Amino acid sequence: MSETEVTREGQHGIRPGSQAVSGGSADRRWGRRRRGEQPVVPRAEFTSYYGQPVINAPVWRSPDIPGYLFLGGLAGASSLLGAGAQLTGRPSLARTAKAGAFGAGCLSMAALLHDLGRPARFLHMLRVFKVSSPMNVGSWLLGAYVPATGVAAASALTGRVLRLGAAATAGAALLGPAVAAYTGVLISDTAVPAWHDGYPEMPFVFAGSAATAAAGLGLLAAPPRENAPARNLGLFGACLELAGSHRMTQRIGMVAEPYHCGRAGMYMKAGEALTVLGMAGALAARRGRAVGALSGAALLAASAATRWGVFHAGLASAGDPRYTVAPQRERLRRRLPATAAEAPR
């Protein structure tokens, strides 16, 4: 290497080592996909490096992050329920929903903070504003939203500062849907196959799950005579969530496998079953407090199960190189139908 002069501009001089021809004609047998030996059907086998994942799996932990997704949704949709209840003269439902929104909002912030590798640096989230980072956008969103829910809840529970409370209720109701839906972008904006590929439906699944959760809280804690809107919202949320996740898993092909098997599959199935049970119970027992409350608890659990299911499906898809490599191979094959299987490209 003494001939090689190395500077930041690169290397100059003779580089005998790097000119070495590896293999060469003796190794021609290794060019295994040459013309004339093309199989008619593209290779179905899947190759990887000792089965190691291609991408690094999220270091996000359970219950922090799935809990964050669940609580953010519960809060956001509860703010809508709280504002509607106030406008239509349902004070108990309004108090329940507003207190729920504040509590869930605080807990979701705490979950996010707890998951940080350096929690003391949480406020670094707010040193920039970056639309290319959903987590940054979410931090700003929560920074405005959670205080608004706090004022709204305090006003509703104490009966004081009613005008400020109404303004905060309106603000929280405006920001609530964004808080509920943005988490779908948060997880989709990654290289995790089961999350990224599901990006068109993910915000709908999460918005639906949010509505289900808020309806569940309303049914659980507010008196039946004020609960008709919560039942309706639950029905809407259940339909949106089930239709969204069905469409997503149908569309994304083999990448949907993690949603159907293992721990994620268990959570997703539990979510679906609890959603159906909870809605059936809520619709059947319109006046029964006990059955209504039980149905509400089922809907809350359904929403949480869906979030945990989506979370674990992502982890499972990140851990198996098949879900990263096979769709990319397929994409290449479609883009270059004549030459994709041929080396060199």
Next chain:
Amino acid sequence: MDAHSTYGPETKERVGFFTDTSVCIGCKACEVACKEWNHVPEDGLNLTGMSYDNTVGLGADTWRHVAFIEQPAGGHPPRTPHSDGDVRWLMSSDVCKHCTHAACLDVCPTGSLFRTEFGTVVVQEDICNGCGYCIPACPYGVIDQREGDGRAWKCTLCYDRIGTGLEPACAKACPTDSIQFGPLDELRERAAGRLSQLHEAGVAEARLYGEDPGDGVGGDGAFFLLLDEPEIYGLPPDPVVTTRDLPAMWRRAGIAAAALAAGAIAAFAAARGR
């Protein structure tokens, strides 16, 4: 426009790595030099059974990773590496790709990850709060969280060395010039020349990986010459920066949020009088 041209007059020529795996001898001098120069901590001394690879993959504490692939000849089951003739041994030193469109940098909520005046991507460790978003965002599985530290770490392309005119530690230590450092344009030319040299010599399976500015990440600042499909080396065959779809994601989220608000209004409208 190059992302780093925002530096104005301070913009430097974009630099990177060309890793020519056809001359890699698997000595791991790059791994060692990187660890020593960058004070990357020890992260376990284990035997993995993956040929001579005991570092498994890139991560917070492995910024250069040499992959070893033993391929059997003519359908024989793989034998020991010493039974010559029967095994083709591929070696490749993997590293952060310093993507033109870097997902880790895009999704970083604190601005800790930034684009340097050399066009490389670097983590500012005094800013990183360990949110972990960059880790699943990277399509190559490069960056990771350091245990006991909480922050995200990866190759800096020796930002401290290149600023003073030195080449990165791994390239400096590489005894076969498998790792070549320099201005990206020059490296691309050199790689094209090397590729045609190999093709003329009958190594038909040689191909470049990550050199194309038209690929899903806008081309890699650190690209490779490989002797087999990328996934054999643990590399994604067609990586795409996740934020390419982000405008569509925000639109979908906007519609979903509006649908939720509309659903809530409808829920109250349908409940009137009840």
